[in-house]
Amino acid sequence: MTDTLTILGLESSCDDTGAAVVRHTPGAPPEILSNVIMGQDALHAAFGGVVPELAARAHVEKLDLAVEQALDAAGVGLDRIDAVAVTAGPGLIGGVLSGVMCAKGIAAGASLPLIGVNHLAGHALTPRLTDGLEFPYLMLLVSGGHCQFLLVNGPEKFTRLGGTIDDAPGEAFDKTARLLGLTQPGGPAVEAAAKSGDVKRFVFPRPMLDRPGCDLSFSGLKTAVLRTRDALVRDQGGLFAQDRADLCAGFQAAVADVLTEKTRRALTLYLESQPSHPALAVAGGVAANQYLRSALSELAEAHGVRFTAPPLALCTDNAAMIAWAGLERYRAGGRDDMTLAARPRWPLDTHSPALLGSGKKGPKS
Ligand code: KG4
Ligand code: ZN
Numbered sequence: 314m315t316d317t318l319t320i321l322g323l324e325s326s327c328d329d330t331g332a333a334v335v336r337h338t339p340g341a342p343p344e345i346l347s348n349v350i351m352g353q354d355a356l357h358a359a360f361g362g363v364v365p366e367l368a369a370r371a372h373v374e375k376l377d378l379a380v381e382q383a384l385d386a387a388g389v390g391l392d393r394i395d396a397v398a399v400t401a402g403p404g405l406i407g408g409v410l411s412g413v414m415c416a417k418g419i420a421a422g423a424s425l426p427l428i429g430v431n432h433l434a435g436h437a438l439t440p441r442l443t444d445g446l447e448f449p450y451l452m453l454l455v456s457g458g459h460c461q462f463l464l465v466n467g468p469e470k471f472t473r474l475g476g477t478i479d480d481a482p483g484e485a486f487d488k489t490a491r492l493l494g495l496t497q498p499g500g501p502a503v504e505a506a507a508k509s510g511d512v513k514r515f516v517f518p519r520p521m522l523d524r525p526g527c528d529l530s531f532s533g534l535k536t537a538v539l540r541t542r543d544a545l546v547r548d549q550g551g552l553f554a555q556d557r558a559d560l561c562a563g564f565q566a567a568v569a570d571v572l573t574e575k576t577r578r579a580l581t582l583y584l585e586s587q588p589s590h591p592a593l594a595v596a597g598g599v600a601a602n603q604y605l606r607s608a609l610s611e612l613a614e615a616h617g618v619r620f621t622a623p624p625l626a627l628c629t630d631n632a633a634m635i636a637w638a639g640l641e642r643y644r645a646g647g648r649d650d651m652t653l654a655a656r657p658r659w660p661l662d663t664h665s666p667a668l669l670g671s672g673k674k675g676p677k678s
Pocket of ligand 1: 482486487598630
């Protein structure tokens with residue numbers, strides 16, 4: 314028997330329908346044989362955010378096609394797949410359910426093992442897929458629905474050191490974009506506008522920096538952007554392109570400052586417990602932000618810590634990370650059966666107290 318594993322992964326927890334095939338032989342780097350992603354931006358554009366019902370229906374329509382394309386692009390049939398991994402939560406329940414049902418159908422039809430994957434584990438294990446990072450490491454997971462510091466000790470061993478008490482940073486980017494009339498998802502639009510902005514013109518608050526610990530808050534920041542926008546509109550009769558750029562630059566700098574300072578604190582805690590393995594990784598959609606990546610990279614360098622950030626396509630939701638997290642679980646003996654349930658909430662660390670707040674994916678996990 315060979316130790317090489319080839320896993321089909323499915324992702325449908327928010328507004329991206331994904332299917333991917335990942336292969337790994339111990340001792341060699343993992344290979345992403347295919348990574349198909351079908352976004353739904355156009356579908357939700359008129360509503361200014363993700364509409365869960367529309368998202369779920371689109372997943373049902375697209376999942377089969379995504380799987381077919383992923384197998385074709387990988388040049389493998391189901392007979393060459395060792396197991397089917399699927400996001401089983403946390404996320405928008407209709408979408409998660411669509412993926413779980415599709416995966417169950419494939420697993421039953423092709424007599425393959427089924428592996429339920431926590432979407433957050435998919436993000437948190439990505440540095441192992443992309444950079445071969447060994448356990449343990451400190452992970453800053455920043456996305457549209459989540460924000461947490463995790464001590465990652467194994468494929469299913471996570472300890473949360475802190476997280477947001479209200480909005481996730483991606484959500485704050487999306488809301489800021491909406492306030493300024495920019496396109497969704499807001500992160501890339503705000504980052505692009507900020508490039509020609511003056512970071513010093515609007516200095517927004519840095520929430521929670523005056524409080525000890527690694528918890529964060531982002532809801533006050535979007536209110537500050539709203540007030541500043543309204544004052545500009547009142548005084549000038551409208552917003553000019555330069556105003557938008559300056560607002561975006563000020564907002565992005567505030568988010569990056571807060572995340573960097575809290576990461577410094579989390580890193581101090583992490584290094585106290587793991588001095589012999591200094592490693593920091595960032596993942597999730599907001600990790601695609603170059604301004605934040607540079608700030609974190611500088612922080613890591615100043616502390617003599619290895620820093621990894623996935624390529625942009627593997628920061629935002631994708632199925633390769635689900636296939637990989639499934640592969641790690643499968644190799645560690647994890648298996649599910651036809652009773653696998655779709656879970657809207659699914660905290661990675663079940664020992665730490667639950668965080669408050671609710672994001673676009675429903676309650677924070
Ligand atoms: O990880 P992801 O695809 O979905 C969740 O699991 O939530 O993250 C999506 C979030 C969105 O809020 C989006 O605006 C944000 O990531 N995002 C960014 C950037 N690219 C995507 N935020 C800031 N800068 C970016 N370049
Ligand atoms: Zn995600």
